[in-house]
Amino acid sequence: MSIRVARLFSVISLFGAGLAASSVVMAADVQIAVAANFTAPLKEIAVEFEKDTGHKVIASFGPTGGLYTQIKNGAPFEVFLSADDATPAKLEAEGESVPGSRFTYAVGKLVLWSATAGYVDDKGDVLNKGAFKHLSIANPKTAPYGQAAHQVLARLGLTDAIRPKLVEGTNITQAYQFVATGNAELGFVALSQVYKDGVITSGSAWVVPAEMYDSIRQDAVILKKGADNSAATALVEYLKGPKAAKVIRAYGYDL
Structure with a gap:
């Protein structure tokens, strides 16, 4: 092997190592608050999200009202998946979320x-x-x-x-x-x-027929603590994608 070829292999190896190190640095944790009804689908979605992105999901599950109180009291949540649309809208109005990040991820039954x-x-x-x-x-x-x-x-x-x-x-x-x-x-x-x-x-x-109760539109929002976290943004985008949609529908939700 010539010196020139050896140097080329060395450069390629260093480049590959740099990419690997970069991917490790880019991977991040995201702490999320999740409405209790969405426990099973979120756990499935999180597994695939972690495989596909390298990010890690740290989820806490509970009633929407209780999670709201925790958020207002300073809990370290970066993304909130609510069981309604009113609570995320309220957080948005209170300046607790990233403007424009709110969207409906599922409609419950x-x-x-x-x-x-x-x-x-x-x-x-x-x-x-x-x-x-x-x-x-x-x-x-x-x-x-x-x-x-x-x-x-x-x-x-x-x-x-x-x-x-x-x-x-x-x-x-x-x-x-x-x-x-x-x-x-x-x-x-x-x-x-x-x-x-x-x-x-x-x-x-x-x-129960949907016309017998108000539509349960479940909204998600990126909270202020997740504004600069690439994993928070990635998770929200993943929830809008086809893999998450397949899981959400499998559990009986509408989109």
Whole structure:
């Protein structure tokens, strides 16, 4: 091998090492706050995002109202995936987010669900019969799905009759757990918690018609702490892409 060729290989090796080092430097962590109903799809999306970009997702899940309070109290979140559109809009108005970064990443659906097969009929008539002791819902003050549940009961004229039977979870995850563990015979939960790839994964359910409650438009926004984080920007763009869309639809959300 000539000296010239040897030098060429040396330059190529150094160039390759430089690129590798550069990619390591460019990779970053992004801390995100995620509405509880979006737990399962976000975990799937995060795995693919990390593979594709090298960035790492550090996620915290909870009720939208609770996450808002944490953000206002200085939590280190850089991206917020809300269960509604009002909360991100409020943060935007308060100067807590990057202007122009807010967008709707999913439209949620409400479902009346029981862990027991055949317990809930496909029209929700089980509510009118009242042959149950407990109906689980998420706290309507902090969780949009809880608000939607109250709207459905009001639309059916059942608010007063069912109020004594209501069991409130702090978020939609706890509302689901009350039903899954048998502490409530049925409950209003997010479709994404009991649905995957076109089928209800367990028990029985009534997918509540969308016209019975206000549209659950779930918005995402880059928060001020993520303004200079390339991983935050990359995640938001990834959520708008085809890979994320496939996962989001698989869990029953509309786009």
